[in-house]
Amino acid sequence: MERTIDYIASYNDTGKTIEKFLKEHSITHQVLVNLKKTTNGILKNGIWAYTNEKLCDGDTISIHIVENDNSVNIEPVNIPLEIAYEDEDIIVVNKPADMPVHPSMGNHDNTLANALMYYFNxxxxxxxxxxxxxxxxDTTGLTIIAKHALSSGILGAAVASRDIHRTYFAVCSGKTPLSGRIDAPIARKDDSTIERCVDFENGEYAITDYSRIAYNEKNGLSLVKLNLLTGRTHQIRVHMKYIGYPLIGDFLYNPDYTFINRQALHSGRLEFTHPVTGQKMDLTSDLPSDMKSLF
Incomplete structure (x- = not known):
């Protein structure tokens, strides 16, 4: 993979070093180290440059990213992909149910990583x-994959600063309130490597906002829109169970498969700033048929 990106210095950048300028554009230390090792990795007005060189108004800094590695131990497998968006820097996939993201014990060739490895190879x-x-x-919907270290570093920082806004949709048992905020810390449950629980003594800060957008009186189910202000493991599943409206089909927290055979949770919208172009991204994904049919 090769990618060349140009940045234009402004009047306010006059006198800054190239290194400071690039770091202000969210380029991490490790990416800078790799660029220094790359032939023509950093150019100033088309000429190879040291990172301690000073800038003038209108200077063009070009970085040339070269990556010739493949993820080790991920087998390319021809699995269909639904691509919601793709460019030189990112790809956003609408993940189906029953697809793990990463390979793990017992899931070596059926993951999103396997499918993407085949797609690119x-x-x-x-x-x-x-x-x-x-x-x-078993959660469906939109997930972002970075194509190179630069976009990965910038988007990773955006996750940490909560600048990637995620909207989920869930089907919950019972008639939820019209809206509300769940402010309850989450911790790993004792004697479990997977399950989480609300724990006010040992848990990590976690907040979920929700609103009910539909209710089916015949089956007693609510369709709920949720926004995460934090990103704890199983946050939505744990929070909705905590307030008495667990997700249906959830094998860990509410193993009721009357209506659906997986946890009824969908990543339906992502709002974020593109890591390279700075464009405001707003991507949506329709509710999957197994959830939609319940309403």
Missing amino acids: SQGKDFVFRCINRLDR
């Missing part, structure tokens, strides 16, 4: 799997 492209917003195996 079949085009003759190297690929390192860098998933930005990981979804549980």
Whole structure:
């Protein structure tokens, strides 16, 4: 994978070093180290440059990213992909149910990583799997994958600063309030490596906002829109169970498969700033048929 990106220095950048300028554009230390090792990795007005050189108004700094590695131990497997968006820097996939994101014990060749490895390798492209917003195996919907270290670093920082806004949709048992905020810390449940619980003594800060957008009196189910202000493991599943409206089909927290055979949770919208172009991104994904049919 090769990618060249140009940045234009402004009057306010006059006198800054190239290194400071690039770091202000969210280029991490490790990316800078790799650029220094790359032939023509950093150019100033088309000429190779040291990172301690000073800038003038109107200077063009070009960085040339070269990655020739593949993720080790990820087998390319021809699994269909629904691509919601793709450019030179990111790819956003609408993940189906029953697909793990990362390979693990018992899931070596059925993951999103396997599918993407095949997708890129079949085009003759190297690929390192860098998933930005990981979804549980049975959660459907939008997930972002960075195509190179630069976009990965910038989007990773955006996750940490809560600048990637995620909207989920869930089907919950019972008639939820019209809206509300759940402010309850989450911790790992004792004697479990997977399950989480609300724990006010040992838990990590966690907040979920929700609103009911539909209710079916015949089956007693609510369709709820949720926004995460934090990103704890199983946050939505734990929070909705905590207030008495667990997600249906959730094998950990509410194993009721009367209406659906997986946790009824969908990543339906992502709002974020593009890591390279700075464009405001707003991507949506329709509710999957197994959830939609319940209403």
